[in-house]
Amino acid sequence: MKDQVLKIKVPGKLFIAGEYAILEQGHSAVVIAVDRYMIGEISSSDYNELHLPQIGLNNIKWQVKGKKILFNIEDSKLSFVKNALYTVIRFFKEKGIALRPFSLTVESELDDGEGKKYGLGSSAAIVVTVVTAMLHFFQDKKIQPTEELIYKLSAIAHYYTQGNGSCADIAASTFGGWLKYTMFDHSWLDHEINAGTNLIKLVDQKWPLLEIKRIHPPQDLYLVVGWTGKSVSTVPMVRSIQALRTNHFEVYQEFLSQSKYAVSRLIESFYENNSLRAVESLTDNRHALMHLGELATVDIETPELKKLISIANRYGSGKSSGAGGGDCGIAFVINKEHVAKLEKDWQQANIEPLKLNVSLTGASVKTITKNHH
Template identity: 55%
Template sequence: MKTTTHHIKVPGKLMIAGEYSVLEPDRRAIVVAVNRYMNAEIKKNERNLLSLPQLGLNDITWDSDGVEVNFSSSDSKLTFIRNAISTFNAFIAEKSIQPHTFSLLITSELDDSSGKKYGLGSSAAVVVTTITSLFKFYGLKPTAELIYKLSAIAHFKTQGNGSCADIAASTYGGWIQYAAFTSTWLLEELRKETPIRKIVEQRWPSLLIENITSPNDLILCVGWTGNVAATAPMVTKINQLRVSRPTEYVNFIERSEKAVSKLIESFAENDVHTAIISLKENREAIQLLSDSAAVNIETPKLKALIQLADKYGSGKTSGAGGGDCGIAFVQNNLDAQHLYHEWNSADILPLHLHVSKFGAL
């Protein structure tokens, strides 16, 4: 009897607006899924087998007590996948589904050929890819919300923080307005060892995931600086600002929320001009944060990327900054072509990304 191979495709993401402020309760961000994908193949196998050939990790085996996973390799790159599998295992165990052995192959288009990260959310995408693969393998038909929640739980088991906006983009696809769930609530549920099934059936406090439609004439341009961002030190400095100079921090939060709200309204009203202005205003809020926290969110290359983008529309950093990608909003293809040419001349690589209309498949 032929073994069925299931194929899975999960998009990467780009943060558009609301970085840093989205970590505060009920503060919104805009995130978008992009057409670079993580791909997987999963099928029945005599024993559990995992391969990530681009990371040099092939034929990794593992044992399980039915929930927890013990890989044959101690490579730290496997942590997200291990927690994704164990989270899923806990979920199906609570539904009295018997676990089966399988092989899982994961490949990625989210990084460059040398392995450098573009900042397209590979950690989130690999979790969503693993969870989605397991649902397909077991013949279950989950909602996007269920994939998102299990992926967020696995992410928090690994990292313990973050907005999970990238998980939302990889799961749902398209343009999304997003507000993060209350992280302290989820961490407390996990600490109490609340059953996974009970956690995912609840309404998560403050969580908002809603697909939105961009203005018809809006073109998203993406440029890569060639430098990989070191996010953790920047987040540490931002957290220090939150405690040591709360007035300045709150000022940033309010300015960021105002810009994001205006951007969301421009999408609803199909107003490309206001969208361009709103992106610029969110960039100004991030500059304020950068100055207040004495953290280099805009590297020299990101600053150059933005200054060139402002000639044709507006630009800003994407995500935590400090490297990786910058983005721009422009109104027509000719402006986009001119901008890509200028970015190339400034040693900034245009990525020619487009919005992925679908999420995890």
Template identity: 50%
Template sequence: MMTTGGIHSNSTYQPITIQVPGKLFIAGEFAVLEPEASAIVAAVNRYVYAEIAFSDENHLQLPNIGFEDIRWDVIEGKLHLYEQSPKLSFLQNTLQICNQYIVEAGIKLKPFTLRINSELDDASGRKYGLGSSAAVVVAAVTAILRLYKEEGISSSPEIIYKLASIVHFKTQGNGSCADVAASTYGGYLHYSAFDGEWIKDRLTEDINLHAFIAEQWPGLHIKKIVPPTELLLCVGWTGNEMSTYKMIEKIKRLKLVQPAAYADFLEQSIMAVHDMVDQFEKSDERGAIQSFARNRKALSKLGRDAEAEIETPKLQELIHIANKYGAGKTSGAGGGDCGIAFVIGELNASQLKEEWASSNIEPLNLAVSKEGAMEIRKADETSD
């Protein structure tokens, strides 16, 4: 059984432990929401952990957000949580969708206990913007699929990604799901999003999930890419959080009122991302940094045009320092959270982090996680 901090159950079943990485956007933010554009996203080595085991009753344990133990049941095909909170919406939909997927396979549902812990945020509660919601959903989906492995349920990356994306759209109704892809597949990804309107139109009450997942999703492209050997990613935290939703709304408004400015941004972002992917394939560090800087320039202009503070004064300082050693930019929607930089070699990385720290920008000890969602054997796991 799991020692203190894991699943507490009288069940004789050994818990399964799943590890899922967080994410950082590297290039292509905002543009990736358009069908003709793409992004580069990377998984990072801070993780969400899910522990799952069959049990006498259904339990959901989420200590990170203050829910130590929630009972739940399936009543007339619908999932019912015995405690309600907006914080539970993603996981409520995850349980509903995964249960439907299992039942469609002709398998009888059995009670289980699912416990999720996250290290994506700081122990003090500071949020770094590493894709917590996506990683939690990917962890829960992977855990449930692995639980039914002996009954023939597959947990391939494609199935995990698509089920988690369905949960995302059922809960939120929009987004690129690039964070879902990073947490599922790991490493650096060249990513193009599926058609969001297409998936929303298909998500009816009587949808067959197995058939839906087997389809080609229009626009979806996920490919692992490998950076040049000496190209190093550095991450700095600016000390404040931001709302992705509010930033996206301002960009949407620009698209409506200044279509030419938005079109110019889109063109510049598309070219920068595709060129950066080419430089990765050529193992050209300097070329990759130039493409990265080009994407930053497009995002900076987008922020000015949309009157959206993509680059806060602190992020501008982070980028200014990074440009002495390589190149820096915002990551994700900007407006706070993390900024990133690419430099060549350990010396430049070390000097950059020292200067960031002296300017009250916290260098985060992050690296790219080559592995995505996976089952692990934790050191504190023992058998009865």
């Protein structure tokens, strides 16, 4: 048994449409999983240990003390992992599952080896990796590690760390593929967690408003992704947008209705296999986001993103992805020959085309057997 190692692969994510609006009730987003992965390995050990080699954190020992998880080092980069461990251990205790020590290593392909950060959702992916690894490692009759269970426990862990966010990235990393995503009722989860509702009850019930639905793009639609060369911190941008929402709600409502129109048209275009309409809807969503950026006086579209988009518009349509302000932009192109031309034009403009495809599988696990050294 000692030799059994579970290998976990969890894809990163990109937003296609519906950014910012997704945080409001009744709004949906389109999000995808991409074929860059967080890779985890979990195996039995004599004590609990954690290895995150890429951020220089190896041989971290940890233990459960009452309601806390104590690491032998303090590092803010560990907060997502700590809350993921805490959430799953609490769930196991409620289920009456005995813990045994394990070693967990997590490495990321989401950013480039030279330290370029692309904004592919690494904090969500690491939470999903830890949750998936533990659920499968301790799997027995009492636990079936379904996608829904992984998503819900990851969303709760993410909530403990950040207290906000749509968790669309968690859905993409868990389920894979192209998703139509509608966020759960945030105030409901807030209330349940603060009331100390037990996790078994929380994960077993239907979460109000939550919808995660696989969708399929038109057959002749190509997604192309470019990186602007600048990574971005989402938090300050989200704050500026929230300030607009608080102080000028009627103006913000205008953005919401524009976004809703664009996203619902995009989803319809998928159902109708209508690539032309998909291209138009992406433009509509871009305009809604530009308008929002102007109103909130934030650079959702940096000069680099504007350049990326105007080049994309020669061949189809382009927009920022995620919070904007840097990171990646995306393009919808209908003609396969145009993909190569677009990528070439981007390169000439110092925009790096990323060889990203949609990962049709979400979090996955396989057993590998290692020999004793």
